[in-house]
Amino acid sequence: MYDHATIDALKTSLRGALLQPDDAGYEVARKVYNDMIERRPRFIARCSNVADVIAAVKFACKHQLLVAVRAGPQWRRAGHL
Numbered sequence: 001m002y003d004h005a006t007i008d009a010l011k012t013s014l015r016g017a018l019l020q021p022d023d024a025g026y027e028v029a030r031k032v033y034n035d036m037i038e039r040r041p042r043f044i045a046r047c048s049n050v051a052d053v054i055a056a057v058k059f060a061c062k063h064q065l066l067v068a069v070r071a072g073p074q075w076r077r078a079g080h081l
Contacts, residue, residue, distance in 0.1 A: 002042075002063070013055045016048035032070070041068070 045056035
């Protein structure tokens with residue numbers, strides 16, 4: 001479905017990591033707070049800045065992928081609960 005060149009282009013455009021099911025860290029990254037939710041996304045973009053978010057969303061739109069957004073612990077530390 002996605003050739004290596006397409007995936008590599010996304011990886012190089014991201015400052016953060018792009019995880020896929022066979023990558024180390026994928027299982028931990030895909031887990032959510034509610035253990036009853038069992039999702040296995042094709043890609044997990046660990047965005048580290050606004051440019052990463054833009055690149056990941058553009059990639060998803062171009063390839064007609066569903067997007068789920070999850071904020072990390074830095075969001076909670078900022079006091080935005």
